[in-house]
Amino acid sequence: MKTSNGVNKQKIFSLKIGGYAGQGVKAAGLMFAKVATRSGFNIYDYIEYPSLIRGGHNVIQICVSSETVTAPSQKTDLLIAFNQDTVNKHASELLPGAGLMFDEADKLDISKVNKKVEIYRVPFAELTRESGGKKLMGNTVAIGATIALLGGDLEILKNLITDEFKNKGAGVVAADHKAAESGYNYVKENFSKNVKKNLALQKNAPAKMIVTGNEAVALGAIAAGLEFAAIYPMSPITNILHTLAAYQEKFGYIYKQPEDEISAINMAIGASFAGARSMTATSGGGFCLMTEGFGLAGMTETPVVIINGMRGGPATGLPTWSEQGDLRFALHAHQGDFPRIVLAAGDAKEAFDLTMQAFNLADKYQTPVALLIDKNICENDQSFPFFDISSYRIDRGKFITKKQDAYQRYAPTKDGISVRTVPGSGNHFIANSDEHDLIGYSTEEISDRNVQMEKRMLKLKTCAGQDMPAPIIFGPAKADLTIVSWGSNKGSILEAIKNYKNVNFLHLTWLSPFPTEVVKKILSRAKKVIDIEANYSAQLRGLIKEQTGLEIKDTLLKYDGRPFSPEEIREKIDILTKVRNRTKIRNRT
Amino acid sequence: MPTLADLSTPCSPNWCPGCGDFAIWAALKNAMVRQGWDNTNSVLVAGIGCHGHIINFIKLTSFEGLHGRAIPVATGIKLANHRLNVFVSTGDGDCLAEGGNHFVHACRRNHDLTILIHDNAIYGLTTGQTSPTSPHGFHSKSTPAGNIDEPISPVTLAIASGATFVARGYASDIPKLTELIIQANDHQGLSVVDILQPCVTFNKDYTHEFFQKNTYYLGNNYDRTNREAAFKKSLEWDAQKIALGIFYESNKPSYESQLPQLAEKPLIENPLARIEMNDLFKHFS
Numbered sequence: 001m002k003t004s005n006g007v008n009k010q011k012i013f014s015l016k017i018g019g020y021a022g023q024g025v026k027a028a029g030l031m032f033a034k035v036a037t038r039s040g041f042n043i044y045d046y047i048e049y050p051s052l053i054r055g056g057h058n059v060i061q062i063c064v065s066s067e068t069v070t071a072p073s074q075k076t077d078l079l080i081a082f083n084q085d086t087v088n089k090h091a092s093e094l095l096p097g098a099g100l101m102f103d104e105a106d107k108l109d110i111s112k113v114n115k116k117v118e119i120y121r122v123p124f125a126e127l128t129r130e131s132g133g134k135k136l137m138g139n140t141v142a143i144g145a146t147i148a149l150l151g152g153d154l155e156i157l158k159n160l161i162t163d164e165f166k167n168k169g170a171g172v173v174a175a176d177h178k179a180a181e182s183g184y185n186y187v188k189e190n191f192s193k194n195v196k197k198n199l200a201l202q203k204n205a206p207a208k209m210i211v212t213g214n215e216a217v218a219l220g221a222i223a224a225g226l227e228f229a230a231i232y233p234m235s236p237i238t239n240i241l242h243t244l245a246a247y248q249e250k251f252g253y254i255y256k257q258p259e260d261e262i263s264a265i266n267m268a269i270g271a272s273f274a275g276a277r278s279m280t281a282t283s284g285g286g287f288c289l290m291t292e293g294f295g296l297a298g299m300t301e302t303p304v305v306i307i308n309g310m311r312g313g314p315a316t317g318l319p320t321w322s323e324q325g326d327l328r329f330a331l332h333a334h335q336g337d338f339p340r341i342v343l344a345a346g347d348a349k350e351a352f353d354l355t356m357q358a359f360n361l362a363d364k365y366q367t368p369v370a371l372l373i374d375k376n377i378c379e380n381d382q383s384f385p386f387f388d389i390s391s392y393r394i395d396r397g398k399f400i401t402k403k404q405d406a407y408q409r410y411a412p413t414k415d416g417i418s419v420r421t422v423p424g425s426g427n428h429f430i431a432n433s434d435e436h437d438l439i440g441y442s443t444e445e446i447s448d449r450n451v452q453m454e455k456r457m458l459k460l461k462t463c464a465g466q467d468m469p470a471p472i473i474f475g476p477a478k479a480d481l482t483i484v485s486w487g488s489n490k491g492s493i494l495e496a497i498k499n500y501k502n503v504n505f506l507h508l509t510w511l512s513p514f515p516t517e518v519v520k521k522i523l524s525r526a527k528k529v530i531d532i533e534a535n536y537s538a539q540l541r542g543l544i545k546e547q548t549g550l551e552i553k554d555t556l557l558k559y560d561g562r563p564f565s566p567e568e569i570r571e572k573i574d575i576l577t578k579v580r581n582r583t584k585i586r587n588r589t
Numbered sequence: 590m591p592t593l594a595d596l597s598t599p600c601s602p603n604w605c606p607g608c609g610d611f612a613i614w615a616a617l618k619n620a621m622v623r624q625g626w627d628n629t630n631s632v633l634v635a636g637i638g639c640h641g642h643i644i645n646f647i648k649l650t651s652f653e654g655l656h657g658r659a660i661p662v663a664t665g666i667k668l669a670n671h672r673l674n675v676f677v678s679t680g681d682g683d684c685l686a687e688g689g690n691h692f693v694h695a696c697r698r699n700h701d702l703t704i705l706i707h708d709n710a711i712y713g714l715t716t717g718q719t720s721p722t723s724p725h726g727f728h729s730k731s732t733p734a735g736n737i738d739e740p741i742s743p744v745t746l747a748i749a750s751g752a753t754f755v756a757r758g759y760a761s762d763i764p765k766l767t768e769l770i771i772q773a774n775d776h777q778g779l780s781v782v783d784i785l786q787p788c789v790t791f792n793k794d795y796t797h798e799f800f801q802k803n804t805y806y807l808g809n810n811y812d813r814t815n816r817e818a819a820f821k822k823s824l825e826w827d828a829q830k831i832a833l834g835i836f837y838e839s840n841k842p843s844y845e846s847q848l849p850q851l852a853e854k855p856l857i858e859n860p861l862a863r864i865e866m867n868d869l870f871k872h873f874s
């Protein structure tokens with residue numbers, strides 16, 4: 001794609017698969033994604049679905065490139081349509097030369113599709129029947145056909161099928177192999193002239209894993225030595241609990257499904273009080289219920305990690321769509337003041353790293369750590385080289401399990417952190433939700449209150465000094481435009497600014513404590529600044545003003561649940577850098 | 590083994606003179622001395638209400654949680670370290686109003702907890718409002734014209750919800766209550782002791798005299814293994830027909846005993862060491 005400011009040399013191939021919920025669209029997409037990474041490519045996939053289990057319209061987009069790919073794309077190079085909705089909603093994304101694949105037996109109306117789009121009629125259902133497979137194997141036929149069309153390796157697909165289905169029995173594997181072959185052969189026989197090279201094997205590419213942010217959080221927790229998790233199911237974080245539940249016996253931790261989110265956070269607090277590394281996870285609505293427990297952890301100085309996977313709010317909102325509307329909520333939830341550490345990940349790898357770090361921070365500062373991720377991170381897949389945890393050290397902070405003479409749980413210290421212990425150690429103490437003295441006995445004395453409040457809040461200052469890193473700046477040090485953002489926008493912004501030499505990007509992952517001095521320095525020196533976020537009220541912009549006194553005038557905001565695309569960010573960059581773009585300019589602010 | 594003196598703290602009880610909490614406090618301390626429950630093997634979790642102040646008056650490591658939330662905190666503690674005796678002190682408002690959901694689910698999961706309900710059928714700390722166990726027609730600051738709500742029986746609810754040890758005690762019979770607390774803790778699984786106690790300041794219906802006149806202990810002929818009969822018995826609340834003692838007991842496996850992760854040792858005794866992740870990462874490739 002060309003823009004006036006530069007040329008994007010990266011080639012990204014975008015496959016989109018659409019169908020009814022229950023047709024296995026996501027599974028088919030993930031199968032294709034794994035063939036791509038096993039062939040040496042990088043992928044990013046993006047899934048859209050409504051909040052129901054059967055019917056409705058499901059679509060997955062897989063972007064494939066030999067370089068890192070971090071965002072969805074507005075264009076589609078090949079569209080696989082399992083239903084009419086897919087044609088109606090997505091055919092406009094097909095540029096001349098792109099392809100549309102479907103089964104003629106589905107009698108889809110393609111009269112409105114651009115005539116320069118290549119049409120591939122592949123009889124998914126008939127080939128599935130001939131393979132002796134069940135109806136869902138139509139997906140495997142389609143993926144076999146796609147691999148053939150893109151010049152991919154059928155053996156890689158067959159090996160993947162063996163890996164994924166071997167515990168379902170040899171019969172299932174054989175039928176699936178046959179389905180994949182039949183789709184593959186059909187394209188080779190009928191569309192040999194159209195075969196491309198997008199999936200031609202990349203040599204010497206490193207081994208990659210494909211994870212969603214949810215899986216990355218679960219893996220990060222396991223790597224950090226998780227001992228207890230209580231999580232009530234809620235979109236979009238449910239796959240955190242699925243992943244944790246699956247591996248609990250192998251790694252020895254406990255995942256417990258509680259009766260509600262109130263119980264979830266209180267169980268996690270109880271387990272942590274008893275000495276276990278503990279976490280919970282939820283979305284905004286569940287975090288509402290956790291609000292009282294959030295402050296309880298702060299008051300009793302009990303470590304706990306809370307993951308908030310944000311979706312569109314308020315109330316039930318947009319259950320299966322993304323938003324970054326909980327920033328202010330996480331910063332202010334609960335009555336009164338207590339030290340809260342609030343972090344936000346920009347992609348699955350950051351979610352993994354920050355989850356591991358959150359456990360150390362919670363233990364070290366004996367306070368709740370909230371990690372915000374948005375639905376786009378929770379549920380979209382991205383490929384990464386295997387995560388490296390060699391530099392991670394489990395740090396439990398000031399923590400004793402043996403009896404200590406004259407022990408005082410809440411003794412004031414220079415850094416605000418007292419020595420923590422556990423019940424059963426022989427040390428007497430009280431974790432008290434009432435204001436308390438050095439032992440934990442309830443008190444309403446002025447001096448006790450002041451000492452304890454100041455001790456607790458001092459921990460945040462200590463944390464800012466000892467653990468908070470400077471935020472990351474992507475792009476050139478000097479730029480005509482500085483983008484400020486957080487969360488999953490990172491991927492689309494990075495994709496967008498590849499085209500520009502004069503645009504940089506300040507990505508914030510620490511929200512409390514806040515890197516005030518560095519942000520102030522960067523933004524006060526910037527020529528022009530734009531704040532990009534997925535919420536109505538520009539919550540990060542407000543936070544920056546509150547912390548630095550600097551007001552950012554330009555914003556690119558959305559709250560429709562959809563991710564930012566690199567294309568719409570480029571349009572905005574072009575407007576602000578006053579360069580006329582040949583394509584139509586739309587101001588979306 | 591602790592002595593009574595070992596259990597004393599610098600704090601003096603702030604309950605009203607004559608409050609049933611004094612007797613529950615005494616019974617719990619007696620049980621601790623008799624059984625050797627101390628800071629090496631036991632923990633107390635309390636909710637919010639007059640009962641919750643107990644954490645200041647017993648030198649036992651405690652967690653005073655939020656109103657209604659003592660049970661989930663206790664559940665987390667038990668899962669993290671199942672060797673601890675985990676006691677929950679909760680009130681009728683704390684346990685059955687704000688915390689009703691947690692109570693029902695803890696019962697059905699059969700966690701090995703000992704739940705002591707300080708049941709005075711009134712909100713005392715907020716100066717006298719109707720609670721979930723206040724009788725129909727009860728006059729209080731929140732029901733000046735008489736309570737329209739029907740009361741809930743904690744014993745009935747516990748049996749229906751799946752608790753495997755359900756008893757009712759009377760606060761001022763300290764020797765018998767001590768015995769009940771010990772039996773409840775000995776039981777493997779979820780134990781509930783609904784402890785009838787007067788609120789001398791705000792509840793003029795359920796007085797010491799009322800309980801002394803209208804309660805009796807279940808005799809040796811009572812079959813505490815019959816769940817249906819126990820359920821029926823728990824519904825009786827008439828003049829001189831309020832039963833005390835163990836209503837129901839069964840030997841179902843506790844939640845903790847069914848977790849393979851806890852088969853060898855408590856969760857917190859596993860060393861936190863570097864975990865080899867690459868095999869797990871391969872599942873995602």
